Amino acid sequence: MKVIADFCIVPLGVGTSLSPYIAAAVDELEAAGLECTTHAYGTNVSGEYDTVFQALKKALLKVHELGAPRITCTIKLGTRTDREQSMQDKIESVTKKRRNATR
Amino acid sequence: MKVIADFCIVPLGVGTSLSPYIAAAVDELEAAGLECTTHAYGTNVSGEYDTVFQALKKALLKVHELGAPRITCTIKLGTRTDREQSMQDKIESVTKKRRNATR
Amino acid sequence: MKVIADFCIVPLGVGTSLSPYIAAAVDELEAAGLECTTHAYGTNVSGEYDTVFQALKKALLKVHELGAPRITCTIKLGTRTDREQSMQDKIESVTKKRRNATR
Amino acid sequence: MKVIADFCIVPLGVGTSLSPYIAAAVDELEAAGLECTTHAYGTNVSGEYDTVFQALKKALLKVHELGAPRITCTIKLGTRTDREQSMQDKIESVTKKRRNATR
Numbered sequence: 001m002k003v004i005a006d007f008c009i010v011p012l013g014v015g016t017s018l019s020p021y022i023a024a025a026v027d028e029l030e031a032a033g034l035e036c037t038t039h040a041y042g043t044n045v046s047g048e049y050d051t052v053f054q055a056l057k058k059a060l061l062k063v064h065e066l067g068a069p070r071i072t073c074t075i076k077l078g079t080r081t082d083r084e085q086s087m088q089d090k091i092e093s094v095t096k097k098r099r100n101a102t103r
Numbered sequence: 104m105k106v107i108a109d110f111c112i113v114p115l116g117v118g119t120s121l122s123p124y125i126a127a128a129v130d131e132l133e134a135a136g137l138e139c140t141t142h143a144y145g146t147n148v149s150g151e152y153d154t155v156f157q158a159l160k161k162a163l164l165k166v167h168e169l170g171a172p173r174i175t176c177t178i179k180l181g182t183r184t185d186r187e188q189s190m191q192d193k194i195e196s197v198t199k200k201r202r203n204a205t206r
Numbered sequence: 207m208k209v210i211a212d213f214c215i216v217p218l219g220v221g222t223s224l225s226p227y228i229a230a231a232v233d234e235l236e237a238a239g240l241e242c243t244t245h246a247y248g249t250n251v252s253g254e255y256d257t258v259f260q261a262l263k264k265a266l267l268k269v270h271e272l273g274a275p276r277i278t279c280t281i282k283l284g285t286r287t288d289r290e291q292s293m294q295d296k297i298e299s300v301t302k303k304r305r306n307a308t309r
Numbered sequence: 310m311k312v313i314a315d316f317c318i319v320p321l322g323v324g325t326s327l328s329p330y331i332a333a334a335v336d337e338l339e340a341a342g343l344e345c346t347t348h349a350y351g352t353n354v355s356g357e358y359d360t361v362f363q364a365l366k367k368a369l370l371k372v373h374e375l376g377a378p379r380i381t382c383t384i385k386l387g388t389r390t391d392r393e394q395s396m397q398d399k400i401e402s403v404t405k406k407r408r409n410a411t412r
Contacts, residue, residue, distance in 0.1 A: 001164065006317075006350035008278075008385060013185070013222040016276045016391060019399075023406035037348065038403055040396035041315035041385045044349040049163075053156040060152075060182055061104065069185035070222045072214075074280045074385060075178035076317060076350045079163055082116070082172035082325060087349035090328075094347055097332035109214075109247035111282060111381075116325040119288060119379045122296075126303035140245065141300055143293035144212035144282045147246040173325045175317075177383045179214060179247045179280060185222060190246035193225075197244055200229035207370065219391070255369075259362040266358075266388055267310065275391035281384035285369055288322070288378035 001049045004087055006076040007056060008042035011068030021066055025059035032058065037087065042074070046087050049079075104152045107190055109179040110159060111145035114171030124169055128162035135161065140190065145177070149190050152182075207255045210293055212282040213262060214248035217274030227272055231265035238264065243293065248280070252293050255285075310358045313396055315385040316365060317351035320377030330375055334368035341367065346396065351383070355396050358388075 007029070011021040026043050030036050032055035034047045045052055056075075063071055095101060110132070114124040129146050133139050135158035140147045148155055159178075166174055198204060213235070217227040232249050236242050238261035243250045251258055262279075269277055301307060316338070320330040335352050339345050341364035346353045354361055365384075372380055404410060 001160065004349060006348075008315075010216065010218070010278055012216070012218065012224070016219040016389070018218070019402040020406050022403050023408075023410075026403065027408045038400055039315075039346065039348040040313060040353040040355075040399045041351075041387065046349075049160055057104065057152055064182070064184050070183040071181065072216055072278075073178075073180040073182075075176075075180060076383060077176040077178060078174065078350065079167070079176075080173040080325070081167050090349045091347055093328040094331050094335065097329050099332075099336045101332075107246060109245075111212075113319065113321070113381055115319070115321065115327070119286070119322040121321070122299040123303050125300050126305075126307075129300065130305045141297055142212075142243065142245040143210060143250040143252075143296045144248075144284065149246075175319055175381075177282060181247065183222070193246045194244055196225040197228050197232065200226050202229075202233045204229075207366065255366055263310065263358055270388070270390050276389040277387065279384075279386040279388075281382075281386060283382040283384060284380065285373070285382075286379040287373050 001079055002084070003047065003049050003052055004078045004085070004090065005045045005052055006042045007045060008074040009059065009063060010072045011063050012070040012072060014068050021063045021068055024062050024066055028059040028062050029055045035087065044087050104182055105187070106150065106152050106155055107181045107188070107193065108148045108155055109145045110148060111177040112162065112166060113175045114166050115173040115175060117171050124166045124171055127165050127169055131162040131165050132158045138190065147190050207285055208290070209253065209255050209258055210284045210291070210296065211251045211258055212248045213251060214280040215265065215269060216278045217269050218276040218278060220274050227269045227274055230268050230272055234265040234268050235261045241293065250293050310388055311393070312356065312358050312361055313387045313394070313399065314354045314361055315351045316354060317383040318368065318372060319381045320372050321379040321381060323377050330372045330377055333371050333375055337368040337371050338364045344396065353396050
């Protein structure tokens with residue numbers, strides 16, 4: 001089962017500068033061979049369900065290993081059986097329907 | 104790694120009556136031996152990371168099998184290495200600090 | 207526009223004991239006259255859109271006032287124009303379709 | 310209160326092709342003068358709390374007006390009182406700490 005996901009990993013108990021932990025987490029996701037794109041409130045990830053959630057586990061363990069005693073993580077997860085769709089397809093299908101679409 | 108999670112599974116392309124699909128999904132989660140509590144916008148789940156996400160996979164496959172061609176799922180996931188905490192502990196630690204707490 | 211929502215307010219930069227902040231936030235939501243139910247990963251809220259989001263604003267300001275320099279909040283929000291539905295209706299429509307439903 | 314948010318608006322009861330509804334919703338957010346960036350699982354938005362949630366209300370009403378009888382929406386919301394931070398700042402603070410950062 002192929003999934004498109006959005007992960008937002010928030011280490012707790014490490015103050016307010018979270019980016020070193022998040023960068024290490026995204027490194028783990030990418031090391032698992034997943035396509036990753038970081039935006040202003042998370043990282044989009046695409047891949048097989050098992051690969052994605054094994055990679056997330058490694059990312060969480062890494063964040064704990066770096067010193068975070070607690071993590072809260074928000075995930076959006078999409079699956080579909082009707083057709084294949086890439087992350088880029090999803091963005092384009094919205095942007096080309098916008099009022100000011102240039103295409 | 105023990106996790107406390109919140110799953111909100113939303114089948115798409117099946118109209119607006121989603122509860123038969125959600126009930127079947129929660130049945131799958133509980134069949135995996137997970138402690139489950141359904142609230143008005145999702146289901147709280149507690150267990151080992153691998154058990155939880157293998158159960159979620161089965162739940163999603165079940166929802167597709169029942170006829171949903173597409174699913175979007177929102178997940179909140181908490182892990183901590185500093186101490187053990189149950190779902191009931193989390194609720195009580197908030198409610199007993201409420202202004203009108205009766206305990 | 208009536209909404210059913212789920213709020214998960216996470217103060218950052220205050221260590222790992224978050225419940226005093228969350229209790230104060232839920233107090234604010236309830237002070238606005240909203241029906242609130244706290245579960246293991248958030249609080250369900252029901253009311254008019256404007257009332258709900260003005261109450262959330264007060265809750266966030268309260269958490270900052272109590273000392274949190276940063277907050278991340280995850281919200282699920284449902285609206286429907288086809289029929290009225292309470293939070294209790296949503297829970298019951300799932301639970302009565304469960305495999306082991308006793309009703 | 311300035312916020313950075315992530316909105317994922319999911320119309321229900323309209324089949325599986327959601328992008329026309331989402332495009333119209335993002336048009337509404339942008340018409341309110343908000344900075345918007347669409348990614349593969351939502352749209353990042355930045356602005357004053359009241360402006361952001363009034364714009365979201367208009368976006369939801371628009372999606373209902375276009376024919377969706379039900380909507381579920383997932384929101385991530387960040388506020389901070391310690392310092393100003395733009396959406397671009399957030400992305401850069403992560404990407405420049407990545408293992409393979411080129412800057």
